Amino acid sequence: MDDRPIGVFDSGAGGLTSVRRLRAEAPGESLVYFGDCLRAPYGGLAPEEIKRLSRRNARFLRSRNVKAIIVSCNTSTANAMAELAADNADIPIVGTVVPTAEAAVRTSQSGRIGVLATEATIRSGLYERTILGLRPDAAVTSRSCPKLVPLDDPALRAALEEDLAPLRAARVDTVVLGCTHYPLIEEAILDVLGYPAATVDSGAACVGSVLAALRDRDALADPSHEPTEQYFCSGRKDDFLAVARGFLGRSIDGLTQEMDISAI
Numbered sequence: 001m002d003d004r005p006i007g008v009f010d011s012g013a014g015g016l017t018s019v020r021r022l023r024a025e026a027p028g029e030s031l032v033y034f035g036d037c038l039r040a041p042y043g044g045l046a047p048e049e050i051k052r053l054s055r056r057n058a059r060f061l062r063s064r065n066v067k068a069i070i071v072s073c074n075t076s077t078a079n080a081m082a083e084l085a086a087d088n089a090d091i092p093i094v095g096t097v098v099p100t101a102e103a104a105v106r107t108s109q110s111g112r113i114g115v116l117a118t119e120a121t122i123r124s125g126l127y128e129r130t131i132l133g134l135r136p137d138a139a140v141t142s143r144s145c146p147k148l149v150p151l152d153d154p155a156l157r158a159a160l161e162e163d164l165a166p167l168r169a170a171r172v173d174t175v176v177l178g179c180t181h182y183p184l185i186e187e188a189i190l191d192v193l194g195y196p197a198a199t200v201d202s203g204a205a206c207v208g209s210v211l212a213a214l215r216d217r218d219a220l221a222d223p224s225h226e227p228t229e230q231y232f233c234s235g236r237k238d239d240f241l242a243v244a245r246g247f248l249g250r251s252i253d254g255l256t257q258e259m260d261i262s263a264i
């Protein structure tokens, strides 16, 4: 048994999709969340900068004594996972892409799978490689969506029309929400796509992997333990809290602190 918290990070509030799933699947686990809101979005940054920021986020979580890390950011996973795994080889650390690709392959009947993600995630090619590794006859249609984060309501539909056109043309039956912010706009995505399709929530898909890794090490929390939740963001606290309410359906205002991690 290990009662220490599970750490979760994202460039912003999108990683709360993992928190939502974690609370539902393992309500007895404590957690520490970090959203690097000040530097978001990561999606247009160069790989070296994404690596630097992601490694620092993980160091911050380690400074809070976490027993495992969920990299609940596809952009960090696709560009920095090797470095994150090397830095944190002593604890379980899971990213979004492999469990999400596995879920997409399990879900898709036709093998025609669409991937929506940030520029840096699509540029890495990791989703496509992972899906094809699991199902070589799959047809993957990937689309980078630089206009979707930050989510800008008036422009959203127009951006989605453009982003979904290739997925619609390919008649995908499964859409990977390859950025942890996209579940907030899932309804609009399906509406613009124009026909029924399955979606895979990347923030939620990775939670089972971290719990399985902890179970294997006998490191889940003691059921009698009183779980705690702590949330940190590097800036834009009000925006973070507003999005958090959308994802979690409750207020975490009293549990959230602004934290400058630039010296870590």
Ligand code: DGL
Pocket (backbone or CB within 6 Å): 010, 011, 012, 014, 015, 040, 041, 042, 043, 044, 072, 073, 074, 075, 076, 118, 121, 149, 178, 179, 180, 181
């Ligand atoms: N939430 C991040 C992801 O899953 C991306 C948002 C950003 O561009 O910062 O990729």
